[in-house]
Amino acid sequence: MDYEGIGAQALDSIAAAQDLDTVEGLRIALLGKQGSISGLLKTLGAMSPEARQANGPRIHALREGVTAALTARKAVLETAALDARLAGETVDLTLPAPERPRGSVHPVSQVMDELAEIFADLGFAVASGPEIEDDWHNFTALNMPESHPARAMHDTFYLPDLTAEGREMVLRTHTSPVQIRAMLATGGAQPVRIIAPGRVYRSDSDATHTPMFHQVEGLVIGKDITLAHLKWTLETLLKAFFERDDIVLRLRPSYFPFTEPSVEVDTGYSYVDGRRVVGGSGDAPGHSWMELLGSGMVNARVLTAGGYDPDEWQGFAFGVGVDRLAMLKYGMNDLRAFFDGDARWASHYGFSPLDVPTLSAGVGVTA
Numbered sequence: 453m454d455y456e457g458i459g460a461q462a463l464d465s466i467a468a469a470q471d472l473d474t475v476e477g478l479r480i481a482l483l484g485k486q487g488s489i490s491g492l493l494k495t496l497g498a499m500s501p502e503a504r505q506a507n508g509p510r511i512h513a514l515r516e517g518v519t520a521a522l523t524a525r526k527a528v529l530e531t532a533a534l535d536a537r538l539a540g541e542t543v544d545l546t547l548p549a550p551e552r553p554r555g556s557v558h559p560v561s562q563v564m565d566e567l568a569e570i571f572a573d574l575g576f577a578v579a580s581g582p583e584i585e586d587d588w589h590n591f592t593a594l595n596m597p598e599s600h601p602a603r604a605m606h607d608t609f610y611l612p613d614l615t616a617e618g619r620e621m622v623l624r625t626h627t628s629p630v631q632i633r634a635m636l637a638t639g640g641a642q643p644v645r646i647i648a649p650g651r652v653y654r655s656d657s658d659a660t661h662t663p664m665f666h667q668v669e670g671l672v673i674g675k676d677i678t679l680a681h682l683k684w685t686l687e688t689l690l691k692a693f694f695e696r697d698d699i700v701l702r703l704r705p706s707y708f709p710f711t712e713p714s715v716e717v718d719t720g721y722s723y724v725d726g727r728r729v730v731g732g733s734g735d736a737p738g739h740s741w742m743e744l745l746g747s748g749m750v751n752a753r754v755l756t757a758g759g760y761d762p763d764e765w766q767g768f769a770f771g772v773g774v775d776r777l778a779m780l781k782y783g784m785n786d787l788r789a790f791f792d793g794d795a796r797w798a799s800h801y802g803f804s805p806l807d808v809p810t811l812s813a814g815v816g817v818t819a
């Protein structure tokens with residue numbers, strides 16, 4: 453028998469195998485139970501002892517050679533398969549990442565941050581109060597007793613339950629109750645300089661009114677605070693906020709139960725490319741006045757309700773609509789879009805996902 457010839461032929465076909473299935477097929481055909489080399493081994497039993505002694509080592513060598521060749525070929529093909537897979541699965545890190553939906557800072561948040569920033573430079577602290585307020589803080593303490601007609605002006609949302617003390621609960625109709633809370637917190641003995649930004653609620657809805665909107669309240673209490681301080685503060689605020697020096701204010705006598713005297717503050721504006729732009733006197737050609745906020749000197753009754761002696765202390769307060777300020781500064785025309793939660797709307801008006809402070813420090817204050 454030409455065992456060496458059979459071996460050489462087997463090694464040739466193993467070397468020619470191009471994939472692992474072929475190698476496995478060869479293993480079964482050569483070394484399996486019915487395999488050709490297994491068959492050769494079986495022939496040993498029928499041989500004479502001399503023939504067996506001569507052929508045994510040759511057949512065993514044949515089987516070992518083939519086994520080693522199969523193992524080696526299998527390893528080569530496995531490595532090649534792995535290499536091919538790794539090459540096919542490489543990630544191209546230079547490809548642009550898929551776009552993710554991006555949110556945006558809301559104009560109201562942006563404006564509140566801007567106002568807080570400006571007022572921080574003027575030495576104001578930020579105060580807050582509950583949105584579900586009792587009617588004493590929201591009305592009575594602000595010189596609007598139960599029968600007061602101004603209560604009806606506010607289109608108040610009342611809650612069904614009373615407080616433990618039997619007071620009616622409302623969704624606060626303005627941020628002014630925070631004035632009372634801020635005054636009571638000092639014990640009536642210290643100057644106050646706060647702003648209170650927050651949500652307020654009135655049963656009202658059209659293109660310029662939404663049932664929930666935002667205000668910033670301001671309150672300054674001291675021993676020698678006058679209307680001149682109020683005017684300077686508002687002028688400084690609006691110049692910093694609108695980032696222009698030509699802001700002209702007009703103070704008009706008005707009425708609020710919680711301030712005396714009360715002044716409504718108008719600002720001059722004109723239309724530029726169909727948009728209202730604040731700046732200049734409302735009496736200048738092409739200009740008009742627009743009402744911007746309510747303010748006044750804190751009513752003596754309000755000081756008393758806040759625990760301050762009106763013979764010793766006085767101060768000013770103002771309340772301004774944040775949504776309106778945002779519309780004016782950023783040129784939006786429909787208030788309702790503020791509450792649609794559409795990120796495309798915010799980015800259309802230039803708001804980005806990151807809240808980047810836009811106003812510089814050091815506004816109007818000298819040490």
Ligand code: PHE
Pocket residue numbers: 625626627628708711746747748769770771772
């Ligand atoms: N609270 C008033 C409003 O909501 C605004 C205001 C605040 C007026 C403080 C005067 C002083 O209309």
